[in-house]
Each structure stands twice: as structure tokens, then as C-alpha cells.
Amino acid sequence: KQEVTQIPAALSVPEGENLVLNCSFTDSAIYNLQWFRQDPGKGLTSLLLIQSSQREQTSGRLNASLDKSSGRSTLYIAASQPGDSATYLCAVHMDSNYQLIWGAGTKLIIKP
Amino acid sequence: DAMVIQNPRYQVTQFGKPVTLSCSQTLNHNVMYWYQQKSSQAPKLLFHYYDKDFNNEADTPDNFQSRRPNTSFCFLDIRSPGLGDAAMYLCATSTDRATNEKLFFGSGTQLSVL
Numbered sequence: 146k147q148e149v150t151q152i153p154a155a156l157s158v159p160e161g162e163n164l165v166l167n168c169s170f171t172d173s174a175i176y177n178l179q180w181f182r183q184d185p186g187k188g189l190t191s192l193l194l195i196q197s198s199q200r201e202q203t204s205g206r207l208n209a210s211l212d213k214s215s216g217r218s219t220l221y222i223a224a225s226q227p228g229d230s231a232t233y234l235c236a237v238h239m240d241s242n243y244q245l246i247w248g249a250g251t252k253l254i255i256k257p
Numbered sequence: 258d259a260m261v262i263q264n265p266r267y268q269v270t271q272f273g274k275p276v277t278l279s280c281s282q283t284l285n286h287n288v289m290y291w292y293q294q295k296s297s298q299a300p301k302l303l304f305h306y307y308d309k310d311f312n313n314e315a316d317t318p319d320n321f322q323s324r325r326p327n328t329s330f331c332f333l334d335i336r337s338p339g340l341g342d343a344a345m346y347l348c349a350t351s352t353d354r355a356t357n358e359k360l361f362f363g364s365g366t367q368l369s370v371l
Contacts (some may be wrong), residue, residue: 154297172313188263188347188362189300234299244314244353245301 147172151248153246166251168218168235173213176238180209180220183232225255260284263348263363270338271371278366280348283289288354289331292347309353343370
């Protein structure tokens with residue numbers, strides 16, 4: 146059974162720092178992995194989607210990497226800003242199932 | 258422009274009183290999903306529609322029902338809400354159920370049960 150873990154559960158860093166959020170999964174037979182952002186009391190916004198054949202995807206200051214063999218993905222945020230404060234969730238699609246398997250998220254706080 | 262719209266934003270109901278949450282989309286997507294998310298937890302898929310085809314998750318309680326009268330609208334009905342059903346309910350859409358599709362979420366409805 147696939148399990149997705151995000152550590153740490155919360156992270157607080159000063160503005161301007163580069164940071165890395167981690168996502169690990171137990172079953173490497175994934176189809177793709179997505180990173181989402183969720184603002185307090187709001188829905189989710191898809192940030193990046195990495196197919197299993199890809200190593201990374203970039204969007205602006207965000208870069209997501211995928212290492213299927215080790216069961217890891219990272220979300221790199223460059224030059225963090227207070228507006229980046231949110232909860233970041235990763236989710237994987239399995240080859241065998243349409244359903245997303247979710248991590249519980251990392252709550253990120255960027256201090257001005 | 259909002260593409261997936263959920264109403265109301267906040268809903269308060271009484272224990273046992275039926276409640277309906279609504280979701281509409283302007284994306285013309287085939288698939289609509291309903292998720293339940295409790296505080297600091299990952300979203301949990303309740304069910305989804307692929308066009309008119311309803312797909313219920315095995316562990317979704319019978320208390321939860323859904324209707325999709327047309328492509329644009331989908332409703333979540335909770336027949337007899339319990340205190341444990343207080344949560345954020347998220348609607349999402351995608352063009353296809355294929356695993357390479359991004360999901361588009363609404364802003365959610367926060368349900369309180371008194």
C-alpha cells in the first residue's frame with residue numbers, strides 16, 4: 146500500500162532564503178507526482194506535475210525534482226517571500242489506480 | 258476568473274439536518290471530484306463523476322451522496338450530518354480521469370455541525 150510522507154510538518158524561515166520541502170513515497174510504481182499549494186481555509190492550487198519519466202519541472206521560483214528509485218521528491222523554492230506562506234502538499238498517482246495518494250503537507254511560514 | 262466555484266463558502270448545519278453543498282465549473286471538464294479535508298490532514302476522496310458515471314470510494318459512508326445533473330454542476334448531499342462530518346469539502350475537476358491530468362480545485366466549503 147502506497148504511503149506518502151512529508152517531513153517536516155511545519156517550517157519557518159526568514160524571507161529571502163532558498164528552501165527545500167520533502168516528499169517521500171514507499172512504492173516507486175508511480176505514474177506521476179504533483180505538488181499543490183493550499184492557503185489557510187482555501188482550496189488547493191496545482192503547482193507542478195512531474196511525470197514518472199521526468200526528473201524535474203520548473204515554474205518561476207519553484208523547482209520540483211523526482212527520484213523514483215529512492216522514493217523521493219523535493220520542492221525547491223528560491224528567494225522565498227512572505228506570500229509563499231501556505232501549506233504545500235504532494236500527491237502521487239499510481240500506475241494501477243486513478244486516485245491520488247496524498248501527503249499530509251508541510252506548513253510553511255516565511256517571516257518578513 | 259474562478260473556474261471551479263463552490264457555494265456556500267461557509268455552511269453551518271444542525272446535527273442530523275440534511276445539507277447540500279454545490280460546485281460549478283466553467284472548464285467543461287469531464288471529471289468532477291468531491292474531497293473531504295479535516296484540519297491538518299490530507300484530502301480524502303469521497304467520490305467522483307466521470308461524465309455521468311458515478312464512482313464511489315469503498316470507505317465513503319452511505320450518509321454522503323452526490324448528484325451531477327449536467328456537465329457544469331455537481332452537488333454533495335449529506336443526509337444526516339454528524340459532528341464528525343465537520344470539515345472542509347473540496348470540489349475538483351479534471352479533463353479526464355487519466356493519471357496525467359492536473360486537478361483544478363474550488364475554494365472549498367467549510368462545514369460546521371452544531
